[in-house]
Amino acid sequence: MSRPRVLLVGAHGHGRGHLQRLRRLADAGRLELGGVCDTAPPDEELTALSGTAPWTDDLDEALRRVRPDVAVVVTPIPTHAPIALAALEAGADLLLEKPPTATWAEFEQLQRAAAAAGRHVQVGFQSLGSSALPAVAADVAAGRLGTLRGIGATGTWQRADSYWSRARWAGRRTLEGRPVVDGALTNPFAHAVATALRLDGSEDAASLASVELELHRANPIEADDTSCLRLRTARGTTIVVAVTLCAATAREPAVTLRGSRGSATLRYTRDEVTWSTPEGTVVEQHTRRDLLEDLLEHRGDPAGALLVPLERTAAFTAVLEAVRTAPDPRPVPPELVQVLQEGDDRRCVVRGVDELVAAAAGRLATFSELDPRWAPGAAQPAGVPAVQPAPPSA
Ligand SMILES: NC(=O)c1ccc[n+]([C@@H]2O[C@H](COP(=O)([O-])OP(=O)(O)OC[C@H]3O[C@@H](n4cnc5c(N)ncnc54)[C@H](O)[C@@H]3O)[C@@H](O)[C@H]2O)c1
Incomplete structure (x- = not known):
């Protein structure tokens, strides 16, 4: 099976940790880091972690160029719904940071969009992977x-x-x-x-x-x-x-x-x-399962349940x-x-x-x-x- 192409949206702040993990999984051959989208330019560490993956401040351009199988969304709360909806429309499954949306109405809209697109949405409550x-x-x-x-x-x-x-x-x-x-x-x-x-x-x-x-x-x-x-x-x-x-x-x-x-x-x-x-x-003492790895496995074999579905x-x-x-x-x-x-x-x-x-x-x-x-x-x-x-x- 080909490696899933992943787009990270939001890389400073908490997204930095996501990019470090994406780099590790890419280096291990588990995924392809297709691109990074952030409205702010990368610093030295983020540039090194991105490697040859293109960095852009424009979401539409990123979705067009990368055509991601999975989008990891780590942006401010009010941007979750519009970015998630655009990524679903572009055909991506999502790892969406918590809280998933800023309102109940957006939550319902996102559920409807995911169901219509037939896509998976995992929400980034990592404690629920324990x-x-x-x-x-x-x-x-x-x-x-x-x-x-x-x-x-x-x-x-x-x-x-x-x-x-x-x-x-x-x-x-x-x-x-x-x-x-x-x-x-x-x-x-x-x-x-x-x-x-x-x-x-x-x-x-x-x-x-x-x-x-x-x-x-x-x-x-x-x-x-x-x-x-x-x-x-x-x-x-x-x-x-x-x-x-x-x-x-x-x-x-x-x-x-x-x-x-x-x-x-x-x-x-x-x-x-x-x-x-x-x-x-x-x-x-218990262990924890990584939510992105869980999503990647679920895409390969959707028979089981996601750990934190929307x-x-x-x-x-x-x-x-x-x-x-x-x-x-x-x-x-x-x-x-x-x-x-x-x-x-x-x-x-x-x-x-x-x-x-x-x-x-x-x-x-x-x-x-x-x-x-x-x-x-x-x-x-x-x-x-x-x-x-x-x-x-x-
Ligand atoms: N799961 C966790 O434990 C955990 C921990 C911290 C933060 N978070 C979540 O992560 C998200 C980000 O939080 P943060 O504290 O890192 O925020 P932040 O504001 O520090 O960083 C957000 C990043 O998104 C970028 N950005 C803003 N608008 C954008 C847009 N429209 N398109 C692309 N990039 C954009 C910013 O430039 C910045 O790099 C929030 O949803 C937050 O709740 C989760």
Whole structure:
């Protein structure tokens, strides 16, 4: 079989890692790097990684010249839908970075286009390529934790001013009238939301019974940097995802399933699961399957399922739609915000937020239920967006 021709769209930022992997796979004879498209010119490293593959700033020209079998899309969120639609029309399968689209309407449009074109769309939630997920889900279904009481996810990272100023779309809810939705829940901790939904088996459009949101920001940005999401899924599970980019201490994000017999904590960036049950505490190390390699194999033999097909990101996209249409994030009370100077950079730390995040996930509570300073009022009732299941992609 001939080697699939791959076009990378978006090569600076996170795309650099994609280009390094494409170079490795090309050198190993697994694919042909057909071209790179980016609106900014390449630097020295990107030029070397591109090799003889043409670099262009024009997507139409790239699609015409390369005629890609696969397009890897690693561009700003508001550009995902138009670039993905153009690549599908040109006959390419897609590895599309997360979040797949900036709105529910674009998500449906993309699903319809993929189905009509008979193309595959894999979404770049790399945590969903971990062998930990099916293993935990199977053990929980077999009763290892007893009756499941809920899922709590925590994320405590630190992001400085340079993170928010690296690109025009960073930290925006909209840019030039287009939705962006670059908040903590929908971008940096999108994996926490998607991983919790997969562990619950709640990924399609009808999976969410209710969505509550508390969106806050300590940084001078539009989007949320400190947030709490509580979902009730159609199968009856309560899921809380509590996150901040203004932590005192940076820790690996964790998704914890709690049951009547104990708990299982997945640190998804490490593919590591810690079980605490009456039998004792056990740490299991899992491995991860690469999403591009999975897509390439699936193209050769579509009998099996893709790891992260577009349709399995429907519930995640419904959460994103709830965030997009929610009232603007509330400023964190100024008395809780400390600004730290770190060299030339500056970052906000919210006092007590590490503990608040842990308590919210542990007790399946919202920030305002735990601490009245995080009111006014109760959780912003986001409602469940009126989303309809759309046909699956090929
Ligand atoms: N899966 C992950 O863990 C992960 C991690 C980081 C980022 N991401 C995702 O990757 C995407 C890019 O994020 P980033 O932080 O690298 O953004 P970025 O703004 O730093 O980089 C985006 C790149 O796309 C290029 N670009 C912009 N518009 C373009 C267009 N119309 N055509 C071609 N190229 C264009 C820019 O020049 C830049 O090189 C986002 O969707 C983000 O959510 C995923």
